[in-house]
């Protein structure tokens with residue numbers, strides 16, 4: 001199963017999570033998998049979606065962390081660390097909400 005190895009490739013998962021945060025691809029936009037030009041990115045997208053789901057479920061119904069699979073716990077920690085880094089380095093564009101790291105929005109070109 002594709003997700004299986006995606007969950008264990010920690011280094012690339014970390015990079016994929018970072019792309020997921022900094023290059024949001026909504027339903028109407030081409031996915032990051034296609035941009036990356038490989039089916040591998042798709043497996044990471046699936047795994048990240050799974051981690052996000054687990055995170056939401058945990059907020060509704062907390063379970064002991066011991067009950068999570070090791071790779072889920074690991075993934076959740078990576079996701080959390082990436083979000084914290086993201087909050088330090090980026091801010092949302094006042095015009096369109098896209099993540100911006102400098103002064104010019106990469107999506108709409110607004111200058112802050």
Ligand SMILES: [Zn+2]
Nearest residue numbers: 093096105108
């Ligand atoms: Zn913008």
